[in-house]
Amino acid sequence: MSYTRRTWPMKPRILLVNPPIYDFSAYDFWLKPYGLLRVGGFLRGQAEFELFDYLDRADSRVPAGHYRSDPWGRGRFYSEAAAKPGLFADLPRHFRRFGLPRAVFRDYLLMSAPCDFVLIQSGMTYWYLGVREAIADIRSIWPKAKIVLGGVYATLCPAHARASGADLVIAGADLMPLWNFLEIAPDERALPLWDRYPSLAAGVLKLADGCPFRCTYCSVPQVYPKFHPRPLDRSLAELEFLLRLGVQQVAFYDDALLHQPEQLLKPFLCAALRRGWHVNFHTPNALNARFISRDLAEIMVTSGFKNIYLGFESSAYGWQKKTGGKVYSEELARAVDHLTRAGADRRLLHAYLIIGHPENDEQDVAASMEFANALGLLVKLSEFSPLPGTMDGERCRPWADLDEPLSHNKTAFTLKRLGQRQINYLKSRANELNRKLLAEFHHEPAARAPEAATEASMSDWP
Ligand code: SF4
Structure with a gap:
């Protein structure tokens, strides 16, 4: 396989983002951004990585509360009330945003040197409000970063995902467009970036x-x-x-x-x-x-x-x-x-x-x-x-x-x-x-x- 490849003067910096969830309910049922960590892993050694996982319940920035894990590693997410989209106006349920507060991500972006690329994982199609929120914050604080969106939402609703503001949408399992966009050849034997978590x-x-x-x-x-x-x-x-x-x-x-x-x-x-x-x-x-x-x-x-x-x-x-x-x-x-x-x-x-x-x-x-x-x-x-x-x-x-x-x-x-x-x-x-x-x-x-x-x-x- 041949890839578009570039010799970077310095290793590119890549931020991996697992966005927050907007829904009526959400629970950490062993929810991990495995695909994202795997894709990042393929570039191990060729880029410098940061990880921002809004859904990491072990993150020290999670506001205090009762979010302990059960004996098998599952548990409640931190969540906040969110405005209910008009489509759900007549439903007698509260709508919430699950994951680290938005201000934590914005502070992180403000305090960190901008990355060259941001790779965002998407989950359920109807969680796209979290994807859009993350992209809006990256665009406003790191305007030069190139944003790539992949995952289930990007695959099942590619046209909708293209309107999210990402520079590239990866629809499906073929990652060739990503490697060409990054101009880095992957090492598909390298391991997922689980080691980016301080505690797992x-x-x-x-x-x-x-x-x-x-x-x-x-x-x-x-x-x-x-x-x-x-x-x-x-x-x-x-x-x-x-x-x-x-x-x-x-x-x-x-x-x-x-x-x-x-x-x-x-x-x-x-x-x-x-x-x-x-x-x-x-x-x-x-x-x-x-x-x-x-x-x-x-x-x-x-x-x-x-x-x-x-x-x-x-x-x-x-x-x-x-x-x-x-x-x-x-x-x-x-x-x-x-x-x-x-x-x-x-x-x-x-x-x-x-x-x-x-x-x-x-x-x-x-x-x-x-x-x-x-x-x-x-x-x-x-x-x-x-x-x-x-x-x-x-x-x-x-x-x-x-x-x-x-x-x-x-x-x-x-x-x-x-x-x-x-x-x-x-x-x-x-x-x-x-x-x-x-x-x-x-x-x-x-x-x-x-x-x-x-x-x-x-x-x-x-
Ligand atoms: S198609 Fe396969 S993965 Fe999907 S529900 Fe049927 S058995 Fe399960």
Whole structure:
């Protein structure tokens, strides 16, 4: 591959920014700007880096408050009341800004020598107000800095993102336009810039990009058109680096972590076990229960999987089939059986169920919750977001102006679709089921200690 390359008289200075979030709610569910740190890492040694992560709860500039982490590294963000956009004027919810106060960033810009480039990561499409705020402040204080915007919002709404004021918008996973813009050739073996954090409790890993499924409500195939495994030795090096930095909680950001397990997850976990690495793994992105076999469950539990989230969405067969058939009820039941027999902590097994989906009548959320609960799973409701370019999102155009990313907001969309009463009913029923289940677990003997990996699973290490 050839890149436009320039010999810089001095190393260019690059600021990495993870912007604040504007939303009705936000929680640090192992939320890290992994893509941004990875991109910065590719330039390690060729540029000088600064990192400003508005969402770093360990930052000493977070105003005092109760923002402690739970035992797994999750927790509340500092937040402030924010003006509600006109689109949400009739919604009976408070709108907030999450992350370090705006004045902290402005002070940082005023006190620091301007950087040559600023790379900004974007998350949810409907969080773009935070991106715009960061860009406005950079423009006013460092007018000569070149601003590059990448991430999910930039990929799913490129035309909208181009109006944000960035000099370059990276839409998609191809980073060639970025390297040419910076005039630096990347070193794709270099590690993410996790070491820019003064203190780090949780990190993120990905063994592969993309997903082979095509669920009608999901935007992953737009971001990564193909499933593409990452080199195993690189993933191991990333994990080792996180451990060296003292990280004990690692969240997988894979969209299909269990796909091709013989080539990816199993050898990865076997290698980690052989090296004696101790870490708690979590899967905030749903796992596909279909692929949890007995030996995979054993090695997952043995190697430290703790909070396991299984993507279920609905127990209605018609709905499952219509939306892509990623998992069926009996497959979920089998996976739960394998995991519990392997010694998984049942208090940490969850099923995601989507609410506010355009086919919610057929989906039958209430019955689906009871089904998941009967299997011993804690129910986690996830609100549907109508994303442009997805089949189900496009069907929502009669109710939502998809060209305005704020209308993809999951809380607002679900509230409008289902109404406050229905949402209250579903949420309180989910809470009730979860409470009862946790009380049952409380009276059970503790989950048996994980055993050593079986010969069968260990033999997968090449
Ligand atoms: S399996 Fe998950 S990541 Fe893959 S398309 Fe379906 S919802 Fe998206």
